Amino acid sequence: MTEPGVTDLVVPVKELRRAKTRLAAASAVVASTARGRRAAHDDLAFALAADTLAAVLASSVRRLALVTSEPRVAGPLAPHPVVGNDPRVDLVADPGRGLNAAIRAGIERWGGSAPVGVLLADLPALRAAELDDALAAARAALRRAPAAFVADHTGEGTSLLVLAPGFTPRFGPGSAAAHAAAGAVALTGDWPGLRHDVDVPSDLDEVRALGVGPATRAWPEVPALAGGCR
Numbered sequence: 468m469t470e471p472g473v474t475d476l477v478v479p480v481k482e483l484r485r486a487k488t489r490l491a492a493a494s495a496v497v498a499s500t501a502r503g504r505r506a507a508h509d510d511l512a513f514a515l516a517a518d519t520l521a522a523v524l525a526s527s528v529r530r531l532a533l534v535t536s537e538p539r540v541a542g543p544l545a546p547h548p549v550v551g552n553d554p555r556v557d558l559v560a561d562p563g564r565g566l567n568a569a570i571r572a573g574i575e576r577w578g579g580s581a582p583v584g585v586l587l588a589d590l591p592a593l594r595a596a597e598l599d600d601a602l603a604a605a606r607a608a609l610r611r612a613p614a615a616f617v618a619d620h621t622g623e624g625t626s627l628l629v630l631a632p633g634f635t636p637r638f639g640p641g642s643a644a645a646h647a648a649a650g651a652v653a654l655t656g657d658w659p660g661l662r663h664d665v666d667v668p669s670d671l672d673e674v675r676a677l678g679v680g681p682a683t684r685a686w687p688e689v690p691a692l693a694g695g696c697r
């Protein structure tokens with residue numbers, strides 16, 4: 468039986484022009500002009516988020532609070548084909564005070580009185596089945612702990628945090644240790660797509676080897692995103 472709340476997810480997406488600065492070298496390889504590099508960078512950050520969101524929407528997630536002020540996701544040309552008019556998606560304005568503030572805004576959108584998941588949006592190899600499996604494991608863990616998390620492939624970051632009301636998200640450098648120290652249970656499942664976030668250029672090769680969604684696969688070409696999923 469599904470316990471209420473835990474299939475509600477908050478996903479933050481930073482403004483593309485400010486996001487993923489550690490990936491700048493990847494864009495420099497595919498474009499020779501500053502303008503071209505800027506566009507390639509924004510397209511890459513967008514592709515990572517689009518593929519993550521497509522997997523989320525193919526999962527059993529009940530509601531999605533998408534916290535962003537990025538015009539390509541939430542602006543006048545939105546909704547984007549990936550998010551579409553999906554009734555599960557609730558757009559929340561980014562307060563502009565960093566990642567944890569954005570996450571809090573997403574949690575508060577639903578009142579903050581039930582368990583909720585927080586998933587970062589740089590997981591282009593994420594599979595819907597992995598997310599469902601991890602959410603089920605988190606549901607079980609929440610019977611004995613205030614939160615559960617999935618560490619990223621380096622072991623230092625957090626890709627998914629599921630928290631009961633009252634637990635404070637501690638995203639940022641060293642978040643896996645911070646979440647564990649605050650009492651969250653580290654989930655141990657074999658979820659390579661869920662664990663492999665893309666922070667530095669070498670991560671791109673590694674997620675491509677796992678198998679990424681259509682947007683990241685096509686980069687630096689911008690694909691006609693049709694909202695399909697693997």
Ligand SMILES: Nc1nc2c(ncn2[C@@H]2O[C@H](COP(=O)(O)OP(=O)(O)OP(=O)(O)O)[C@@H](O)[C@H]2O)c(=O)[nH]1
Binds near residue numbers: 481485561563589
């Ligand atoms: N809405 C929102 N999302 C954020 C913010 N900061 C990070 N994120 C999201 O959190 C996820 C992980 O981001 P990071 O890789 O830690 O941060 P980043 O600032 O984009 O990348 P770097 O500049 O390379 O450190 C991505 O999905 C980002 O879009 C923020 O201030 N607001």
Ligand SMILES: C=C(OP(=O)(O)O)C(=O)O
Binds near residue numbers: 625
């Ligand atoms: C933002 C985080 O990770 P990364 O910088 O690895 O994306 C985090 O783990 O809180």
